[in-house]
Amino acid sequence: MGQSTIDIGTLIGSRICHDLISPIGAINNGLELLDMSGGAPGPEMDLIASSVSSASARIRFFRIAFGAASDNSMGHDEICSILNDMTQGGRQSVEWGVSDAQPRSEVRMVFLALQCLENAMPYGGRIEIDKTGDTWTLHGMADKLTVNEEIWTILATRDAPSTLQPAQVQFALLPLIARDEGRRVIVDSGPTHIKLSF
Numbered sequence: 001m002g003q004s005t006i007d008i009g010t011l012i013g014s015r016i017c018h019d020l021i022s023p024i025g026a027i028n029n030g031l032e033l034l035d036m037s038g039g040a041p042g043p044e045m046d047l048i049a050s051s052v053s054s055a056s057a058r059i060r061f062f063r064i065a066f067g068a069a070s071d072n073s074m075g076h077d078e079i080c081s082i083l084n085d086m087t088q089g090g091r092q093s094v095e096w097g098v099s100d101a102q103p104r105s106e107v108r109m110v111f112l113a114l115q116c117l118e119n120a121m122p123y124g125g126r127i128e129i130d131k132t133g134d135t136w137t138l139h140g141m142a143d144k145l146t147v148n149e150e151i152w153t154i155l156a157t158r159d160a161p162s163t164l165q166p167a168q169v170q171f172a173l174l175p176l177i178a179r180d181e182g183r184r185v186i187v188d189s190g191p192t193h194i195k196l197s198f
Helices: 003-036 043-066 076-087 104-120 166-180
Strands: 092-096 125-132 135-141 186-189 193-197
Touching (some): 003 043, 043 104, 104 135, 104 166
Antiparallel strands (some): 125 135
C-alpha cells in the first residue's frame, strides 16, 4: 500500500463520512422536533435516539481516523467531545491529556492508535493519551488484554497479511501514515498494560 493508495483510501473515507453525517443529523433533528411537539415518547424513541447519537459519534471519529487529513488544527474541546461521545456507555474510558490544539494529521494517527488499543481491550479498561515534545503516547490499562501478535506485528513491519479483517484495518493504516509523517510506531506491553508511542 503506497502513498497514493493511502490518499485514495482516505478520500473515500472522507466522502462516505461526509455523505452520511447529513442524513444522520437530519434524523436527530427530527427526533428533537418530535420530542418538542410531545410526540410518542417511550423506550422505542429512546432506542432510536441512542442509536442515532452513537452513529453520529462514530462517523465524527471515523472522519478523522480514516478521512483525508488537512493542515488544520483541532482544538481540545472538539477532540474531547468526539472521544466522550464515542465512549459513552462503552467499556473503555479515554483521557485526553493534551490541553492545546493539535494538527489534524496527528490527531488522525492518535485515533487510529486508539482503535488498535481498543482491539486489545475487549473487556474494557482505561486509555490515557498524552504528548511530550513531539512524541505521542497512548497507554491502555485493563485487567485482561487480548493481544493478537500477528496483527500487532504489523505496526513494526508494515506488512499486513492477506487475512486482515476490516475491523483490523487500523493496524495496516497507522504505520504507513506514521512513516509518511517521519515517525515510527513503538509498542510496549505487559499482562495488564499496552503502550503505543510514535
